[in-house]
Amino acid sequence: MLTRNLPDKQQCAFCSGDAILEEQDYNGICNVLVYYCSKCKNGFTTTESDTISVYRIQSAQWRIKRRIKRKEKINNILNEKKL
Ligand SMILES: [Zn+2]
Numbered sequence: 001m002l003t004r005n006l007p008d009k010q011q012c013a014f015c016s017g018d019a020i021l022e023e024q025d026y027n028g029i030c031n032v033l034v035y036y037c038s039k040c041k042n043g044f045t046t047t048e049s050d051t052i053s054v055y056r057i058q059s060a061q062w063r064i065k066r067r068i069k070r071k072e073k074i075n076n077i078l079n080e081k082k083l
Contacts, residue, residue, distance in 0.1 A: 003033070006048055012037035013044040021049070030060040 012019045017039025023031040032053035034043045045053070063069065069077075 003052060006033070006046075006052070010035060010046075012040060012042065014042045015040045019044070026053075026057060026060075029064065030056040032056065 006021060008021045009018055011017075012035075014037060017037045019035035019037045022034055022036050024034050026032045033049040034045055035049070036043045
């Protein structure tokens with residue numbers, strides 16, 4: 001499941017405000033997804049956003065354990081060295 005399958009905005013679980021999907025740092029290893037209400041400032045997740053967040057955490061931990069980097073990250077490191 002990909003982030004683009006999630007609504008980037010939905011009704012707040014606490015009030016009638018608009019909650020916006022935000023990326024939030026998780027222990028510096030990846031970003032997780034949380035909806036934050038613009039009115040009451042409370043945060044909440046959904047089954048769908050949790051599914052993506054848990055997948056991200058598990059794959060980040062898997063890579064750290066095996067010292068494996070993602071292709072995008074390797075390309076970024078190589079490009080920085082060229083500068
Ligand atoms: Zn709210």
